[in-house]
Amino acid sequence: MKILVTGSNGMLANSVKDRFKMHELICTDVNELDITDENAVINKVNEIKPEYIINCAAYTAVDKAEEDYDLAYKINSIGPKNLAIAAKKSGAILVHISTDYVFDGDLSLDKAYIEEDRTNPVTAYGKTKLSGENEIIKITDRYYIFRTAWLYGKGNNFVKTMLKLGNSKEEINVVSDQYGSPTNADDLADIIYQAIEKKIPFGIYHSTNLGFTTWYEFTKKIFELANISCKVNPVTTDKYIKIMNIVQAKRPHNSKLSKDKILREGIVVPNWKDSLKKYLEIYVNF
Numbered sequence: 559m560k561i562l563v564t565g566s567n568g569m570l571a572n573s574v575k576d577r578f579k580m581h582e583l584i585c586t587d588v589n590e591l592d593i594t595d596e597n598a599v600i601n602k603v604n605e606i607k608p609e610y611i612i613n614c615a616a617y618t619a620v621d622k623a624e625e626d627y628d629l630a631y632k633i634n635s636i637g638p639k640n641l642a643i644a645a646k647k648s649g650a651i652l653v654h655i656s657t658d659y660v661f662d663g664d665l666s667l668d669k670a671y672i673e674e675d676r677t678n679p680v681t682a683y684g685k686t687k688l689s690g691e692n693e694i695i696k697i698t699d700r701y702y703i704f705r706t707a708w709l710y711g712k713g714n715n716f717v718k719t720m721l722k723l724g725n726s727k728e729e730i731n732v733v734s735d736q737y738g739s740p741t742n743a744d745d746l747a748d749i750i751y752q753a754i755e756k757k758i759p760f761g762i763y764h765s766t767n768l769g770f771t772t773w774y775e776f777t778k779k780i781f782e783l784a785n786i787s788c789k790v791n792p793v794t795t796d797k798y799i800k801i802m803n804i805v806q807a808k809r810p811h812n813s814k815l816s817k818d819k820i821l822r823e824g825i826v827v828p829n830w831k832d833s834l835k836k837y838l839e840i841y842v843n844f
């Protein structure tokens with residue numbers, strides 16, 4: 559299979575390159591292919607003629623996007639639009655990654671968002687990502703959009719930050735009123751791999767690890783598995799913002815994404831706790 563991977567230096571891209579290494583991969587970073595440049599995208603796809611385009615390029619700085627909307631929009635909406643145009647012209651299938659931030663996070667906590675739920679992004683980042691989804695859907699029928707959340711993998715991420723803090727502080731405060739699923743980038747890459755192999759129907763799929771937790775419980779699990787004795791104090795989001803004296807984009811209270819649709823397609827999705835253990839064994843020495 560010939561596959562074009564964009565944004566190839568990113569966290570998910572690293573896992574995608576690893577999972578698909580048996581295939582013919584053409585990996586492009588922003589210098590080799592800027593996805594906001596329509597002509598460059600069309601020319602590249604026309605030249606390579608990939609069967610799949612896996613778009614790992616994105617503007618992912620959630621807080622910065624509030625001040626930097628135009629650039630975030632260009633990368634998260636115009637970029638996927640260009641890729642969809644090029645994919646449609648060449649007959650390629652477009653694989654795109656989206657986010658729980660397309661929802662407002664106000665869903666009752668006894669529920670998890672399904673793919674058909676009403677989107678209502680409340681952050682600049684979420685708005686640009688939803689716009690990217692809509693552009694793709696308008697242009698081509700041959701797409702997969704995998705909405706993920708709380709991603710960690712190679713490179714800087716929440717798990718590594720917590721390990722550093724846990725090893726240097728006696729106690730830390732972690733938010734305990736945001737709910738979601740930590741997701742190992744290797745597992746998301748494997749979900750994409752399985753989806754392609756099984757040729758599941760095109761469409762949107764919620765794709766995080768199984769199980770739900772809070773950042774607080776997630777941190778406690780990281781410390782337990784890494785034998786770190788640092789005390790973890792649960793705090794509300796409001797209190798955390800006050801203690802840290804920060805301004806940040808609204809975080810969704812409920813980021814739970816239902817995996818029922820992807821599981822119905824026979825895709826195997828590991829539980830977040832098992833994946834975290836695997837991650838700590840493989841990537842982090844302690």
Ligand SMILES: NC(=O)c1ccc[n+]([C@@H]2O[C@H](COP(=O)([O-])OP(=O)(O)OC[C@H]3O[C@@H](n4cnc5c(N)ncnc54)[C@H](OP(=O)(O)O)[C@@H]3O)[C@@H](O)[C@H]2O)c1
Pocket residue numbers: 564565566567568569570571587588591592593594614615616617618633637655656657658687706707708709710
């Ligand atoms: N990380 C999370 O927790 C999370 C949660 C939900 C959804 N997602 C989604 O998952 C996907 C992968 O996220 P990630 O964490 O792997 O992102 P990432 O590490 O920030 O990687 C994004 C990559 O895109 C590149 N890029 C930026 N602008 C580009 C352009 N115009 N053309 C080509 N490449 C460009 C970046 O290059 P530079 O670094 O050189 O700018 C970077 O290598 C994204 O769609 C993101 O929205 C992530």
